[in-house]
Amino acid sequence: PTARPEPAKFAPAKSASSSSASAHSAPLPAPPPTTDARALPPGVQAEEAPAPRPLFPVQAVPPDPGPPVGIAAEAGRGISFRRQDGTFAIGLRARFQLRDTVSWTAGDVSNEINIRTVRFITHGHLLTPDFRYLVQLAFGPAEYDPSSPTPIFDAFAEYVGLRDLNLRAGQFFVPFDRARTTREFALQLVDRPLAVLELNLDRDVGVMVFSQDLFGSSGRLGYALGVFGGSGRNYVGGTTPPSPLYVGRLSLRPLGPFDDDVEGDLARLPAPRLALSVAGAYTANAGRQR
Numbered sequence: 001p002t003a004r005p006e007p008a009k010f011a012p013a014k015s016a017s018s019s020s021a022s023a024h025s026a027p028l029p030a031p032p033p034t035t036d037a038r039a040l041p042p043g044v045q046a047e048e049a050p051a052p053r054p055l056f057p058v059q060a061v062p063p064d065p066g067p068p069v070g071i072a073a074e075a076g077r078g079i080s081f082r083r084q085d086g087t088f089a090i091g092l093r094a095r096f097q098l099r100d101t102v103s104w105t106a107g108d109v110s111n112e113i114n115i116r117t118v119r120f121i122t123h124g125h126l127l128t129p130d131f132r133y134l135v136q137l138a139f140g141p142a143e144y145d146p147s148s149p150t151p152i153f154d155a156f157a158e159y160v161g162l163r164d165l166n167l168r169a170g171q172f173f174v175p176f177d178r179a180r181t182t183r184e185f186a187l188q189l190v191d192r193p194l195a196v197l198e199l200n201l202d203r204d205v206g207v208m209v210f211s212q213d214l215f216g217s218s219g220r221l222g223y224a225l226g227v228f229g230g231s232g233r234n235y236v237g238g239t240t241p242p243s244p245l246y247v248g249r250l251s252l253r254p255l256g257p258f259d260d261d262v263e264g265d266l267a268r269l270p271a272p273r274l275a276l277s278v279a280g281a282y283t284a285n286a287g288r289q290r
Contacts, residue, residue: 070084099116135152137153163216172203209226221253
């Protein structure tokens with residue numbers, strides 16, 4: 001009898017599927033380096049390709065520094081303009097005094113009401129807070145000097161960058177008597193004592209060196225030395241012979257530092273304060289009585 005051919009044998013489908021999954025899970029080969037590593041010397045690695053640049057690069061936005069000039073207003077200090085970097089500053093303020101005076105003299109009663117004082121002040125610093133300036137103008141009817149052609153009361157510049165040797169030049173109060181150098185707005189009473197109006201040196205044009213913290217005494221020791229023209233404020237014309245004015249003052253605050261240019265204790269200090277000063281002045285060939 002004729003033999004039948006054997007049927008063909010096939011591999012199970014499960015084995016074929018497993019072989020196919022194994023082929024697909026194999027990792028892909030890494031891309032070749034941009035530089036041929038065989039051409040580099042030993043110990044030198046090939047450089048990686050730079051990251052692609054974005055089509056529209058995003059630029060970092062710097063923070064907003066704010067306005068270059070700051071404006072502030074405060075009672076008693078007026079309005080001020082100051083650069084944020086501290087290089088320049090200017091302040092403006094004004095004040096006036098409305099006064100009513102009633103007098104009794106030998107049974108006669110008189111009344112006078114007027115605006116006695118009108119002041120305009122500008123002050124600030126240039127380039128550095130240590131280089132300061134101040135200008136004060138007076139427009140009150142009782143503040144004009146018949147021999148003075150201008151309303152200038154104070155006009156000076158000063159450098160206060162050195163603790164023991166500050167410098168001021170211009171027209172300002174002569175550092176002689178404390179009761180006269182106190183500003184009008186810092187007085188406790190309406191007027192100064194009558195003796196102060198007679199025995200004072202008022203304002204003059206000159207140069208002064210001074211310190212409010214001599215030898216680093218925490219504000220307890222101060223001094224002022226000045227040389228002035230000797231003819232008073234707003235004097236026009238020379239003097240023959242010259243009449244310079246020499247002034248010196250030494251101040252001591254034994255109980256601690258405070259603003260002794262203000263008569264009242266507006267700061268309400270918890271402890272008492274005391275200021276003692278000794279001053280001297282010399283002039284020769286003075287051209288004016290006061």
